[in-house]
Amino acid sequence: MNILIIGGGGVVGQKLATALARKGRLRGKDIARITLADIVSPAPVNAPFSIETKVCDIADATSVAETIAQDDDVIYLLAAIVSGQAETDFDLGMNVNLHGPLNVLERCRALGTCPVVVFTSSIAVYGGEVTDPLGDHSNLNPQTSYGGQKAIAEILINDYTRKGFIDGRGFRLPTISVRPGKANLAASSFMSSILREPLNGVEAVCPVDDNFLHYYLSPRKCAENLVIGAEVAASDLGMNRCMQMPGRTWSIRQLIDAMTAVAGPEPAKLIRWEDQPEVRRIVSGWKWDIHADKAERLGLGADDSFEDNVRYYLEEDK
Amino acid sequence: MNILIIGGGGVVGQKLATALARKGRLRGKDIARITLADIVSPAPVNAPFSIETKVCDIADATSVAETIAQDDDVIYLLAAIVSGQAETDFDLGMNVNLHGPLNVLERCRALGTCPVVVFTSSIAVYGGEVTDPLGDHSNLNPQTSYGGQKAIAEILINDYTRKGFIDGRGFRLPTISVRPGKANLAASSFMSSILREPLNGVEAVCPVDDNFLHYYLSPRKCAENLVIGAEVAASDLGMNRCMQMPGRTWSIRQLIDAMTAVAGPEPAKLIRWEDQPEVRRIVSGWKWDIHADKAERLGLGADDSFEDNVRYYLEEDK
Numbered sequence: 088m089n090i091l092i093i094g095g096g097g098v099v100g101q102k103l104a105t106a107l108a109r110k111g112r113l114r115g116k117d118i119a120r121i122t123l124a125d126i127v128s129p130a131p132v133n134a135p136f137s138i139e140t141k142v143c144d145i146a147d148a149t150s151v152a153e154t155i156a157q158d159d160d161v162i163y164l165l166a167a168i169v170s171g172q173a174e175t176d177f178d179l180g181m182n183v184n185l186h187g188p189l190n191v192l193e194r195c196r197a198l199g200t201c202p203v204v205v206f207t208s209s210i211a212v213y214g215g216e217v218t219d220p221l222g223d224h225s226n227l228n229p230q231t232s233y234g235g236q237k238a239i240a241e242i243l244i245n246d247y248t249r250k251g252f253i254d255g256r257g258f259r260l261p262t263i264s265v266r267p268g269k270a271n272l273a274a275s276s277f278m279s280s281i282l283r284e285p286l287n288g289v290e291a292v293c294p295v296d297d298n299f300l301h302y303y304l305s306p307r308k309c310a311e312n313l314v315i316g317a318e319v320a321a322s323d324l325g326m327n328r329c330m331q332m333p334g335r336t337w338s339i340r341q342l343i344d345a346m347t348a349v350a351g352p353e354p355a356k357l358i359r360w361e362d363q364p365e366v367r368r369i370v371s372g373w374k375w376d377i378h379a380d381k382a383e384r385l386g387l388g389a390d391d392s393f394e395d396n397v398r399y400y401l402e403e404d405k
Numbered sequence: 406m407n408i409l410i411i412g413g414g415g416v417v418g419q420k421l422a423t424a425l426a427r428k429g430r431l432r433g434k435d436i437a438r439i440t441l442a443d444i445v446s447p448a449p450v451n452a453p454f455s456i457e458t459k460v461c462d463i464a465d466a467t468s469v470a471e472t473i474a475q476d477d478d479v480i481y482l483l484a485a486i487v488s489g490q491a492e493t494d495f496d497l498g499m500n501v502n503l504h505g506p507l508n509v510l511e512r513c514r515a516l517g518t519c520p521v522v523v524f525t526s527s528i529a530v531y532g533g534e535v536t537d538p539l540g541d542h543s544n545l546n547p548q549t550s551y552g553g554q555k556a557i558a559e560i561l562i563n564d565y566t567r568k569g570f571i572d573g574r575g576f577r578l579p580t581i582s583v584r585p586g587k588a589n590l591a592a593s594s595f596m597s598s599i600l601r602e603p604l605n606g607v608e609a610v611c612p613v614d615d616n617f618l619h620y621y622l623s624p625r626k627c628a629e630n631l632v633i634g635a636e637v638a639a640s641d642l643g644m645n646r647c648m649q650m651p652g653r654t655w656s657i658r659q660l661i662d663a664m665t666a667v668a669g670p671e672p673a674k675l676i677r678w679e680d681q682p683e684v685r686r687i688v689s690g691w692k693w694d695i696h697a698d699k700a701e702r703l704g705l706g707a708d709d710s711f712e713d714n715v716r717y718y719l720e721e722d723k
């Protein structure tokens with residue numbers, strides 16, 4: 088079993104590689120090799136089998152052809168430009184988030200090996216005048232370029248699967264929190280930084296009200312779900328290979344209370360409240376009344392309480 | 406008012422050009438020019454203003470750049486590879502139906518003129534395990550490459566509109582019947598040929614049962630709807646620029662009975678019933694319980710009875 092993680096240098100990619108290294112097996116076979124590919128040389132992870140790293144630009148078909156090998160059995164396609172950046176740099180978003188998946192799928196098709204391809208979509212595919220609750224059977228009416236590009240990639244994953252070019256699976260990730268590392272250009276970045284920074288004794292800005300609701304998942308659970316996502320039988324996936332990944336809906340207040348319950352009252356004092364209209368405009372178009380029936384049926388799951396999310400961060404990342 | 410019809414040599418393009426020529430005005434302005442562009446030199450139509458023809462391949466960005474002019478106010482994007490052909494020639498479908506719209510949208514963006522772009526999507530965007538009835542707010546889960554490519558173009562129309570690059574509108578056309586001309590590679594081709602050929606004294610094959618239900622519109626009504634589609638105010642379109650175009654659901658039996666009511670009992674005798682598994686497989690995935698609430702609110706409409714469809718064909722096309 089050879090696994091390629093494209094975007095393997097990112098937060099989810101690293102968590103996933105670590106989870107796979109710990110597990111040692113996938114789809115009933117011992118893992119022989121994990122290749123981490125990313126546009127910036129990805130950090131290797133510890134594993135009892137071969138870990139390779141490759142530099143790859145998914146926006147470039149030649150680079151993709153050099154990255155995806157004949158003997159890659161499972162390909163995780165995680166590489167993406169985040170929402171805020173895809174909105175300000177339209178060309179970059181189109182090149183990476185639309186042509187990137189297309190290049191990957193075309194390479195798989197050219198190889199003719201029908202690999203399992205696990206794609207990370209996003210809840211940013213929901214939006215517009217579609218009525219709540221949202222989930223597997225909702226109309227995708229994204230209101231950002233990032234969401235549009237993810238929705239397009241979902242359709243491609245489905246069609247390339249239907250044609251027998253890949254065995255595709257797509258999961259709409261909830262917002263990952265507490266996300267380790269630095270703040271990024273995602274409009275959702277604050278949903279981690281208002282916890283991560285205070286837990287590290289650093290001030291953070293919250294650009295929305297504390298009753299702002301959103302749909303979350305911890306990085307650990309996300310990685311576990313992506314492992315299961317590669318393992319579920321193709322025959323259990325039905326006529327849409329893309330589905331909601333389970334998460335839980337919390338208010339900003341609940342996030343902060345969970346942090347206080349786990350880490351005491353000091354961190355919350357480091358949150359500064361400051362309205363940021365552009366962030367507010369983007370995130371207020373996002374939906375939070377979201378259900379993941381199909382994925383739950385397939386064995387994917389969410390965190391029990393946000394206190395877990397805080398604990399995972401303290402245990403694994405701080 | 407300068408209008409460009411890409412795919413202007415096709416059935417809908419020619420009907421649309423004729424309807425516009427007759428009307429003389431669009432969006433409150435006199436029409437100065439209609440340009441018909443197509444991969445095969447399109448037939449000009451009679452008009453009291455300038456009619457130009459251009460040869461253009463929408464799969465080729467350079468050709469698209471030469472075709473779309475700075476002073477084109479309204480662009481109809483009708484050029485496409487039909488369902489049956491997109492299924493057998495995957496590359497051709499991707500190039501024309503996905504990269505084609507992308508090339509057109511990128512050219513509009515480069516021009517910076519924010520033209521009105523009217524795109525013809527299809528009911529082939531519906532499918533899978535989505536529950537009936539279908540319409541504006543349905544999840545698009547196409548089960549053909551053609552449907553997938555149309556669904557992708559819808560998302561692009563929405564995003565390029567949201568970004569201010571175009572003023573886009575997309576309409577999911579019902580199956581156009583009675584379609585003049587020759588049978589084509591669309592899986593739906595028989596839904597016209599079982600009427601058109603017999604009305605011309607020629608035998609035709611019906612590959613499905615006579616209780617097969619489907620959603621239809623006459624070419625005349627379709628052209629009228631596309632005119633209205635360009636005229637509706639952007640502010641009335643809401644957060645999804647793509648919607649169902651009105652049609653009516655009929656069984657094959659109702660189609661044949663309408664033909665008999667208009668043209669007597671002889672034509673129906675020329676229909677030969679012959680199962681065609683590949684056609685049946687594709688069309689049985691199509692949906693027929695379809696509603697067009699938004700378009701109806703905007704003033705678009707359907708035929709009153711299928712007898713009208715038959716009469717239009719005899720009057721305009723036979």
Ligand SMILES: NC(=O)c1ccc[n+]([C@@H]2O[C@H](COP(=O)([O-])OP(=O)(O)OC[C@H]3O[C@@H](n4cnc5c(N)ncnc54)[C@H](O)[C@@H]3O)[C@@H](O)[C@H]2O)c1
Nearest residue numbers: 094096097098099126144145165166167207209260262263
């Ligand atoms: N983190 C979240 O809250 C969240 C929510 C929804 C969806 N997702 C999706 O999950 C996936 C992983 O997210 P993440 O949080 O790990 O993001 P991340 O930004 O940490 O990782 C993405 C990785 O992709 C790489 N990348 C960017 N452009 C590339 C290119 N042209 N070629 C190759 N690699 C490139 C980046 O270098 C980065 O390492 C992404 O597809 C993202 O859109 C994440």
Ligand SMILES: NC(=O)c1ccc[n+]([C@@H]2O[C@H](COP(=O)([O-])OP(=O)(O)OC[C@H]3O[C@@H](n4cnc5c(N)ncnc54)[C@H](O)[C@@H]3O)[C@@H](O)[C@H]2O)c1
Nearest residue numbers: 412414415416417444462463483484485525527578580581
């Ligand atoms: N007729 C229907 O029942 C129906 C139903 C749903 C949607 N539609 C859509 O409506 C539109 C018009 O349909 P139609 O019935 O007039 O089809 P048509 O085949 O008669 O017309 C399409 C035209 O596009 C042209 N074309 C093909 N490839 C091209 C390319 N690379 N560059 C430029 N032009 C190219 C063809 O030459 C043709 O003249 C299409 O987008 C079609 O997908 C039609």
